[in-house]
Amino acid sequence: MALLIAGIIRSSPDELELAGKSMITRGNLKAGIQLLIKSAREYEKQKRILDAARIYRYIGDIIISTNPQALNDARPFLLKSAYYYLDILEEAVEIEEPDLELLDEFCSNILRIFEILGEKDKFEKYATEFAAMYKSMGNTQMKKKKIQKAIEAYEAAYRYYKIIHDPHGIEDMANILIDFYGKGAEIFVTKKEYQKAGDTFFKLAFIVKDVFGYDDHFMELMENAGRNYEKAGREWYADGNLYHTAKTFLSAEYSYMLAGDSQRTKIIGLNTAKMLYQLSGEYRKEGFTEELGETLLMLAQSLFPLDKLLDGLKTYKDLILEVEVTLEHRYRIRKALLLYLAAKERSRNYLEFVEHMEFYTKRGAYAQAVELAELIFETKYPEIKKGLQKVEGLSPE
Numbered sequence: 001m002a003l004l005i006a007g008i009i010r011s012s013p014d015e016l017e018l019a020g021k022s023m024i025t026r027g028n029l030k031a032g033i034q035l036l037i038k039s040a041r042e043y044e045k046q047k048r049i050l051d052a053a054r055i056y057r058y059i060g061d062i063i064i065s066t067n068p069q070a071l072n073d074a075r076p077f078l079l080k081s082a083y084y085y086l087d088i089l090e091e092a093v094e095i096e097e098p099d100l101e102l103l104d105e106f107c108s109n110i111l112r113i114f115e116i117l118g119e120k121d122k123f124e125k126y127a128t129e130f131a132a133m134y135k136s137m138g139n140t141q142m143k144k145k146k147i148q149k150a151i152e153a154y155e156a157a158y159r160y161y162k163i164i165h166d167p168h169g170i171e172d173m174a175n176i177l178i179d180f181y182g183k184g185a186e187i188f189v190t191k192k193e194y195q196k197a198g199d200t201f202f203k204l205a206f207i208v209k210d211v212f213g214y215d216d217h218f219m220e221l222m223e224n225a226g227r228n229y230e231k232a233g234r235e236w237y238a239d240g241n242l243y244h245t246a247k248t249f250l251s252a253e254y255s256y257m258l259a260g261d262s263q264r265t266k267i268i269g270l271n272t273a274k275m276l277y278q279l280s281g282e283y284r285k286e287g288f289t290e291e292l293g294e295t296l297l298m299l300a301q302s303l304f305p306l307d308k309l310l311d312g313l314k315t316y317k318d319l320i321l322e323v324e325v326t327l328e329h330r331y332r333i334r335k336a337l338l339l340y341l342a343a344k345e346r347s348r349n350y351l352e353f354v355e356h357m358e359f360y361t362k363r364g365a366y367a368q369a370v371e372l373a374e375l376i377f378e379t380k381y382p383e384i385k386k387g388l389q390k391v392e393g394l395s396p397e
Helices: 002-009 013-025 029-045 049-066 071-093 100-116 120-143 147-163 167-190 194-212 216-238 242-259 262-286 289-306 309-322 327-345 348-361 366-380 382-391
Strands: none
Touching: 013 029, 013 049, 029 049, 049 071, 049 100, 071 100, 071 120, 100 120, 100 147, 120 147, 120 167, 147 167, 167 194, 167 216, 194 216, 194 242, 194 348, 216 242, 216 262, 242 262, 242 289, 242 327, 262 289, 289 309, 289 327, 309 327, 309 382, 327 348, 327 366, 327 382, 348 366, 366 382
């Protein structure tokens, strides 16, 4: 083993990284981390700072996931990663046309590291800086008349203002985005682009709820989202595409549910469930496992707004028995349940939790999103948490 490691150490940083991760997978944590540290240092020597930042973050995450009490051991690696990401971010911002998605990835990594380390002051400091950075970028893109880029930048600024609970910043960005989305929704409706209109009304409703709460303004916009999704679904049905019909009707069902329109929720929900039962039977017969998994997941989601929680969980159980379940499946079930509870209680707070979960999942952090939902269920709805644990095989009962 010593000779093998000595040979590996003379390898390239990419080979060292691969070897280190392989050793960790095989259970040799200590040797694997040693190789990853060597890999990160070699990346540094080659000025491949992004790779070094990525590896140091990975090392810190591995240490904590193996032993949650080992935060001090992970700290130096995570801090090194965070400050490398800050250096990279400074350079990336200076580019004439910055890649907003890439910038958001850097910002998210930085904030997530300080969140893990419990560095609240640094978390708030950098979140404030990121909000101001994106707002400035939005203003710049507006001057260039690049509207879509401006919207993306303002959306990012809005998210960071929400993270730090800055009421002035939230209101400022909300007003800008409400104007953009309101005009956009009108254009899509006029052009009969109903799917885009539904998506836009849905986004607009979530922004409006930050200004007015879960009130008539929010519910009216959700009603509009539902109508447009329903029209889009009927177009798919006319084309003979049952899968996309059901998928779009599911969006309509949740929009109507959030709008408090119980009649449309029931009508659309029953039709959606019927289609998904049919599709799941066909996919099961043909042996299309991936399609079956997606259809069973949507079927479970479609049953919650119909107040059929037990049936929904039973369908989720069928999914687990027939398909390999991922963290994404677990997240989507919990998100659906939270939206159901938000509609039942007309709770702005639950909608905020859904947005927070989405923030995690856009970065692939499904485990954190699931954990957040679990905390809510444990506090307010222990029977739902117990039901999920039983279905997922985590309960002795």
